[in-house]
Amino acid sequence: MIELREVSHAYTTKAGPLPVLDNLSLQIPENSFCAVVGPSGCGKSTLTRLVSGLMRPDEGQVWLHSELVSSPRPTVGMAFQNPVLLEWRTILQNVLLPLEIVRSPMSKAEATQRAHHLLDLVGLTGFADKRPSELSGGMRQRASLCRSIIHKPDVLILDEPFGALDAFTREDLWCTMHDLRAEEPFTCLLITHDLRESVFLSDQVIVLSGRPAHAQYVLEVDIPGKRTLEDLYTPKAVEMLAELRRQIQLAQGRTAPEPAANPAPAAAPVRGPIPGAMG
């Protein structure tokens, strides 16, 4: 369970304080998958840094499993758009890196076995002893995903991990994410700018408003059972995507064309409860 309570944060810049998050509240239930979308520069990466404990908010609180987050914690895994593999290590050594930092009940042999298992799962069988420079962008991102969960974190934070990949590789990795989740439980916070990705992967999509950001809209994605890419083309999914697109346009400050059937008010429309979001 991840919970943000009325979080506000500003950066100090040469031109003065830059408010980035404004009274942001959200809840991500245990072992559920939450995608966050929003205009570029609205504070999405800032959000991940607050949840991971790399930064503390100016105001408000971040809670993980009813514990206040005030510093980084080893039960969190992270992956970024830039896979940042260490070029001087093999893929296996890269995947094992977190275990050199955090204490783990796993023995070295168990850890290696787990690394191989994860590499198999993401389709990198046989690449354990290769160097990162021998891998394509998509493969590097797969390795980075393995690294982010090698130490069995209960919270996974992904900041646009598939953003720099081509469409086919990206869809492939979406399915890999589902496989990983089926394998072991974790609560996931995914930042993305791909609406289809957000709907396909998550149980909940949160749209952030423009900077300074608050939760503008929450979409519950109820596509039951094992999802396939075809699920994105059902009328229900198409409607969800259309609504998300409208919300993004709204967040970008453009006025969305009024939908005929479901007229959206100019102020932030909210479907589903956002605790605390309304102040």
Added chain:
Amino acid sequence: MSDGLRKFLAPTVFIIGIIALWEWAVWYNDLPDFRMASPSDLIPRFVQFWDLFLIKSWETLWRTVVGLGLAVVVGTLIGMIMGFSRFAREGLYPILVGFNAIPKATVVPIVALIFVGQHDFNTVLIAFMISFFPIAVSVSIGLSTLEPEYRDILRSLGASNFTIFWKIALPKTLPEFFGALKVAVTLAFIGTNLMEIVSPHGRGLGDLFDSGRISGDYPLMFAVLLALAALGILLFYVVVALERIFAGWAERPQ
């Protein structure tokens, strides 16, 4: 042609070609020895003074290597300070640039005066002073341009700054470090010789050069230049070999 053979053959062919050209140019222009010695004049000098060449080369070599070692330690330290602290970087940079801009030939007599009679120490000092700058700059740039994600990956797990430096920043900076070391090794070598020639104290190849100059033995002077070149090549390739070992991963597969 195999890779190894070509790597050996190519420089050999060029060296022989250049020596032949040199020999021919001296002969063709009918230059006397006191203006330009030819390669064939040098061989008798090497044969005659081979023991001196060995002793003096060793003196030049070890003092260069010690000076360079000092430059690596101090340069890396300064680079680390400048790489991690923006305040230190902005404060130290102009001072370093100014220090580097001072021609070391002017520093030699001053150093010789301060530490009078400490010839080995003085020589090492000049070799160090002339060569630490590129190392400090490259390490500081390597550290300050580390992508924040690298740091975050470890920091989000609760790693200490030292762990981040040891596991990521240091190895990641190695290619830049070795690039600078290749420049520094030649500079240190120049520093040693500068001391040996500008402040003569009877040691190193610089001294042999000087005695050639005093006795008007021009072929000997040229022979010393060749020995210096050979030593410089040796030092440079030692650094290249170290680079292969410690930063070989940075070489892209062809």
